[in-house]
Amino acid sequence: MIAWGASNGPATGQLIEGLLRRLPHPEQSYRACLGLLALRRRYDAVRLEAACARAVAAGTIAYRSVKSILAANLDTDPLESHAITTRLPASHEHIRGPRYYDTPPTDLFADDRPLVRSRPESLC
Template identity: 55%
Template sequence: MPAAHRAHREWSPGRFLHWADTIGAATRQLVEHLLTERPHPEMGYRSCLGLLALARQYGDDRLEAACARAWAIGSRTRKSVQSILHNKLDQHPLPSAIAQTDWVTPDHVNLRGPTYYRDPPTTH
């Protein structure tokens, strides 16, 4: 059997998860997602290899921060993590979302208000 085929036989979801554990919790979470989002875990192996290979280029800390950011923004692909690392977004804090209770609608003369929808329309 060729060496590449033997190496591929050694891959397993457990091996990828263990490797991701050595980097951090966010990386493990993303690797789990890559392995479970497809019908068969084997279909996610290449994405996991690409993701974990980014640790060699950028380091474990940056990869962990990028995985956390990708998870937070809902973009859970290797390509998104690579883009975050390339653009150094992992080194900046995530912008905080404005809470709905903090939002105040500005007053305008053209706002209808609640009575517009409660009262029946008038005919002229």
């Protein structure tokens, strides 16, 4: 079955191999593999290979992923060759820093005001 998928392209073969290894018994993945190969009837081999490459790159080894990539025409978009990394600056206006914790806490109950308001005499 892997060779059958690899005849379409390396990414298709890699995806079918991933499908077969995903479950403890390879037989459980046969329907997903056959469904993936049946997509060749609806889409051409180039689009199927591009969708499989996108699914492998995204780490979503599933028939549904490939089918939704093809349905949304995401296979025509180029794959990002570099990983996007986000780094936060070491200091910005929302970071308190160690000096914030050096100040003593304020005593909320320093004044002897009652915590619960008493009702006015007119309501009693």
